[in-house]
Amino acid sequence: MLTESDAKVLEAIAAGEQDPKAIADKLGMKVEAVRASADSLGEQGLIEVKKTVSEIFSLTGEGEAYSRQGLPERQLLERLGQGVPLSELRDPTLKIGIGWIKKKGWAVIEGGVMRPSGHVSAGEDEAVLQALHGGPRDASGLSASALAALKGRGLVTSSEQKSWLYRPTEKARAELAARSGTAGEAAVTIKQLTPELLKSGMWRDRRFTPYDVTLSAERLFPGKIHPYQRLLEKMRLIMLEMGFAEIRGDIVQSSFWNFDALFQPQDHPAREMQDTFYLSTKADLPDCSGVKEMHERGGNTGSTGWGGCWSEEVARQEVLRTHTTAVTIKYLADHPEPPVKAFCIDRVYRRESIDATHTPEFEQLEGVIMDRGVTFANLLGLLKEFYSKMGFHQVRFRPGYFPYTEPSVEPEVWIDGLGWVELGGAGVFRREVTAPFGIDHPVLAWGLGVSRLAMLTLGLKDLRLLYQSDLEWLRDTPISVYGGH
């Protein structure tokens, strides 16, 4: 409900008054009270409040004097005639003029005598001075550079002046109509079309009150899918288009699937407590004699293995998966017959402290192809295609190292303004990884951290924004870009 004074102010605004002073005069209220009412009306979406701050310029005492007598350099010019020796110029105002007259090029000094140069351009500063002679005003119609120059000379000062402009919204009209009842005016014009008017056909004899359709209405906040989720979905679709089947797996994994099955030695630094979230629970393992043999002696692959003694107890220790590869290798172990094209896009966990570029959990995309006769060169072809579909058309390949692939490669994509950016890693699964699971054909694999990609494509400076969302950011991020496809 509106208060009496709010309603009066609203009526005045609806009647076309725009600024607080005019409304105050009309209603016999104080300007502050009008502003308070208007703020409240603004919060209720009944009016739009446009606040502007303008700069008001006025002359200083010195400026005021010059506006009457002319700038010192003008006075000096008038005094010069055909030429005057500098020694005769003693008047303080004229002395001020000497520097300025030289700067403006109105005069030259030869042998101690100052003579007019004949090039006297009409000064914008003098025009401004004259304009301000009439009293303080804003900068409209005045040369900004001249104003700045005069301010610099201490002839003009400025101060801020705030002003408000009020305009009623559609909601205001409805509110006022509701307050005054529909009697009277409604008898001749229609505000709200009603079922009765339609049914009776009475609308044919009436006029509709026209609205100001240029006014904006209350802002709506539609329900939306998270921009990061939309990026994940886009990548999922690319993988589906390329013929990959999506797989999913558990967050909690045994060290066996997360590390050992991938031929990571049990004393590998990546397995240490400071990098991995370990749990107190132990998993039941499948038959792991093949993996044990591989770690210790290299199985029958011709590999040397890591040597030492592989411990099943260590492998049973559960962790939060540190990569989606844990899910992938399990899937390949269950599907050892070619061809397999599978991908996984899901959250992984690393023991990192939270800052702008690190979070302890983030999404990873990983894809594999296992088939007869596929090669490392095919993997490079696949990466080119994938990154190109992601919108990165320039890709180059640098040798890389990952414990479970050989050969390994680090793809880099070209991003304007950033140069070559490393984006993910790839390689062919080592024989030591595939052999214990009866996978006899090459497995091409690649993966990338999606949150890093999101930073690049969503223009984020802080990864945390993805997970600890600022709702205003979500409300403001558009779901698609017109003309952008």
Next chain:
Amino acid sequence: MPVVRLYYEDLEQMVGASKETILERLPMMGADIGKRLEEDHVDVEFFPDRPDLYCSEGVARAMTGFLGLNAGLPEYQVSRGPIVMEVDPSVRAVRPVIGCAVIRDLHFSDPAIESLMDLQEDLHWGLGRNRRKVAIGVHDISQVRPPFRYLAADPSFRFVPLDFQDSMSMREVLERHPKGRAFAHILEGCPRYPLILDSDDQVLSFPPIINGELTRVRDETRDLFIDVTGTDPVVFKALNIVVTALAERGGRIEGVTLRSQEGEKVLPDLTPSRWVVDPAEANSLIGFDLGPEELASALQRMRFGARPDGSMVEVLVPAYRADIMHSWDIFEDAAKAFGYENLKAEMPATVTMGQSHPLSTHRSRVRESLAGLGYLEVMPFTLTSEHSQFELMRREPCHYTRVLHPISELHTMVRTDILPGLLEILSMNQHHPLPQRIFAVGDVVVGGRTESHLASASIHSGAGFSEVRSAAEAVLRELCMPARIVPSADGAFIPGRGADIMLEGRRAGCFGELHPAVITGFGLEQPVVGMELET
């Protein structure tokens, strides 16, 4: 990853090529050059599988081959020397493996000393697993008198450790010396500690902790004694990497006779290991087409010894390479020599149909229904705390997964429910206009198993039961879930205003008006209604 500082002038001298050429080709050898090139040096990261590249000498050695300036197996002479190291059986229980060598006639420049120090540190970190598996000591041999002895001594044995002036017992070294404190854990529980002595019982080293002050390496040092100790044969790899790097600097390698109960052997052993590889296998892995000659020549550029042998290639792997476990490791090097940029990057011909996971498809529809109801999606962390999940929610902890070493008190467990995370997000967004309606779809872990949930929350001055009841009914209807709604005893809701969603006789979700204690617990100041549902 280890960072190696390369001084241009030093490197140009060792490689015999310009700085520009070297910098351009380095990444293609498997290095990550930082964005910053300094005036006289660059810091380069090498991968953990190539400890032989952790020093400028090793980089130069590899680079000369890669640039085709000096291909093939590097040859190092090991001369027979008089020095003997006696290995006492007492070390078996503590730190059984030792390797040593002597390097003579060195003339150290500053970059060379810096490079040796860095190499030592990086080997300790990488191969050495922070000194547990490998620790290296470098000594000025002129200060001590062979033969040397490696034994396990009583912790009360006294000597002057490096960087100190007074003698202290080995026990005190572990307690007081900075290196002692840093690495004491390696010797924890050992009754006797490893020690290397000369014939006058002067201390060279207390591995893996600290050297004696006596054998400190100085600018004028010309002859070095090197000891590498550890628990694993990788000790010999580390020794080979160090001695060959010093030989690249012009040092002369002299063998040391190791005498133990098992017998005698002379170290370092720089015999390359011999492999016979099949070019056909290389071609089918990499996707190029090299004959035995071409494969051999590519491998020579990676500093392997290689020669065609019929249809096969015989490969000699240098004794300093620690990464060659399988023939594929050799083939990868051939691919690097060939150049990744020269491979034909063609899509594989494998034809398969794409297939979305049913859960992903379903979740997309869940999102659609919630967005249609005017809810905004958020994606909170799944790591959370008991405080947020249970205490603030007035719920009993059950079947949840706790991590052993959390990064903070806020991230001690994996969520069992999503709703508390939504309340946290609302509390971060109180400065933004209301009403706020948010939802999340994602994984939770209950009883160690990953399950899929949906949760929603709505906050504004008029949030009430009928709003959330309507939303819950709409979702259940859209997702065709034949649920029964019954009164809930869930402490998160105002008594009499919470409901459980029953599916096939079990609780599959809940909704209601959140209890004022829950609302204020999360620092909120407006009524909130919420829902959680398995999906």
